[in-house]
């Protein structure tokens with residue numbers, strides 16, 4: 283009992299030093315873009331001295347505007363490119379630079395759950411859209427899937443952690459998902475979110491890509507449920523703020539917070 287407690291504390295503190303990340307790279311047409319090529323660049327956290335840590339430091343305030351697209355990115359001041367994709371395509375996000383000191387590639391270093399969201403821009407110029415409209419969810423990842431890291435592979439053994447590896451996205455570099463086939467065409471913000479749950483300050487890792495969704499089908503779906511961001515989470519809610527560094531935590535029984543996924 284005692285040694286497992288020490289292990290838990292060690293693992294938690296290590297993660298809080300600089301094990302943060304951003305999702306600066308968008309994946310489409312099976313190719314990885316450069317950091318901030320298609321994703322709105324974020325600003326550093328001005329309260330942190332170390333430049334790299336200031337950049338990747340998470341948001342811990344669910345009511346903040348930064349929950350929408352990351353720090354200072356509800357305004358598209360970096361003017362990223364817009365990726366043209368088709369409804370039904372597989373796309374993805376990857377962790378970008380800067381990465382954790384001493385690691386070869388950027389990864390989702392923390393345990394937790396991921397999701398992807400769309401919000402249609404009312405204007406043709408995505409740079410002018412602040413994301414204050416409606417959002418719907420198109421992906422939810424909790425436990426392990428076929429995309430999760432194979433920790434039995436020799437090169438991944440050092441990345442394993444008994445308490446963290448139960449989460450599907452733990453230590454992956456990227457995550458892919460399908461844009462629903464019946465998504466109405468238009469210019470959208472595509473938001474990727476990873477939450478590192480904690481009893482107090484859960485960490486929100488969020489970024490938004492600019493996408494132009496083409497759909498040549500005649501029937502489009504009606505995305506639902508629609509929500510505003512911020513407004514999806516309240517500090518302290520049980521499915522966002524909890525302790526999972528516990529052998530009794532069963533990720534299979536974990537239900538991701540609302541809203542549910544729109545599958546098209």
Ligand SMILES: *[C@@H]1O[C@H](CO)[C@@H](O)[C@H](O)[C@H]1NC(C)=O
Nearest residue numbers: 309312313374429456457458
């Ligand atoms: C996501 O797709 C890209 C491009 O096809 C691929 O390189 C990457 O390995 C995929 N990620 C995962 C976790 O499967």
Ligand SMILES: *[C@@H]1O[C@H](CO)[C@@H](O)[C@H](O)[C@H]1NC(C)=O
Nearest residue numbers: 325326328353354355359360
């Ligand atoms: C937001 O970004 C703009 C453009 O880069 C910058 O001038 C401003 O200082 C940033 N604000 C914050 C709070 O980081």
Ligand SMILES: *[C@@H]1O[C@H](CO)[C@@H](O)[C@H](O)[C@H]1NC(C)=O
Nearest residue numbers: 529530531532533534535536
């Ligand atoms: C976790 O929950 C699932 C679904 O209820 C169950 O099948 C599984 O046996 C549980 N695992 C453990 C280790 O209790």
Ligand SMILES: [Cu+2]
Nearest residue numbers: 297298301302
């Ligand atoms: Cu972190």
